Amino acid sequence: MAVKVGEKKNASASDGSNHDLVRGVWQLMRFHTFEGLSTSSIGWLALFFYAMQQDLSFDSVRQAFIGILACYHMTHGIFCLWNDICDRDFDGKVARTRKRPLPSGMVTLNEAVTVFIAGxxxxxxxxxxxLGQDVTLVMVPIWGLSFIYPLCKRVIWAPQVVLGLTMALCVLPPWVAVGNIDSPGANLLPASLFGAIFCWLVYLDLIYASQDRPDDEKAGVKSLAVFLGDNLKAGLTVLGVFQVAFFTLAAFAASASNFMWTFGIAVWAASVPWSILSLDPRDRNSGGRIFLVNALLGIYMAVVSGIDVWRSAQ
Structure with a gap:
């Protein structure tokens, strides 16, 4: 019976009866999830840390806040679509992804490419x-790395490093948007935020990739999770220590308040050992659960830093 059901699904994908362009594009761009909001939260977090450092009010960064939401959310969606275009054959071989719009036939390849270019x-x-011309220019390397990231899975064992670099660069457009300062040590803040986000994203993607490791090994997908194998938790521990250290450095550089230290940095530091100890590599659903908590944690951190900026202006 299971074989017959599978055959029916494959036939549906091939004859186009599953075609649904609007719903398919919506899913390809992950608009049915909060992933775009999680990406925007990286920009917001950086924006609010710069506001703390420069003693800016929330009102003075409102335009940048809105611009980051629109730019990062749209960029995330477009390059998720591009990722699925590149991974369409791999996705069909992985249990968790074979029902995605491209391998299932919900969207054709030509349609997906057209939407990608327009987007x-x-x-x-x-x-x-x-956000203006200067911020647009700073976004160019982010778009460039986002374009090559899916292709790296065929070439290197650590495509997560490329993803980490891409997302870490997202702390720079807000720095340009609010006008960077030239005081001694001012560059310590964007540098420490870059390090924190880089370590966090590699760590986060390793957790996510752990749920697909058996399928990735069979499909020949190059992944740091596959490369680390049984040493996965050791790698996560190193990345966890470094991300907390970088966030601590960023809080010092931004002259963060006790509120930020208590509800932001301390909560983040406590989440790292919890995540690593809770992850069960033998349970394929464990990585997804821990990933979700950590993605929400990024949004939480942006909210806390925003509240801190708002409080300081009262």
Missing amino acids: LVASLGVTYVL
Whole structure:
């Protein structure tokens, strides 16, 4: 019976009866999840840390806040679509992803490529209008790395490093948007935030990739989770220590308040050992659960830093 059901699904994908362009594109761009909001939270977190350092009010960074939401959310969606275009054959071989719009036939390849090109142009336009020319130029390497990231899975064993670099660069557009300062040691803040986000994203993607490791090994996907094997938790521990150290350095550089230290840095530090100890590599669903908690933690950290900026202006 299971074989017959599978055959029916495959036939549906091939004859186009599963085609649903609007719903498929919506899913390809992950608009049905909060992933775009999680990506935007990285920009917001950096924006609020810069506001702390420069003693800016929430009102003075409101335009940058809105621009980051639009730019990062759209960029995330477009390059998730691009990732699925590149991974369409791999996704069909992985149990968790074989029902995604491209391998299932919900969206055709030509349709996906057309939407990607149109979306990329729209992302550039939105960024230019809301954040200006200088920020748009700083976004160019982020778009470039986002483009090559899916291709790295065929070439290197640590595509997570490319993803980490891509997301870590997201702390720079807010720095340009609010106007960086030239005082001694001012560059310590963006540098420490870059290090924190890099370590966190590699750590986060390792947790996520752990649930697909058996399928990735069979499909020949190059992944740091596959490379580390039984040493996965050791790698996560190193990344966890470094991300907490970098966030601590960033809080010092931003002259963060006791509120930020208590409800932000301390909570983040406590989450690392909890995540690593809770992860069960033998349970394929464990990685997804821990990933979800950590993605929400990024949004939480942005909210706490935003509240801290708002409180300081009262």
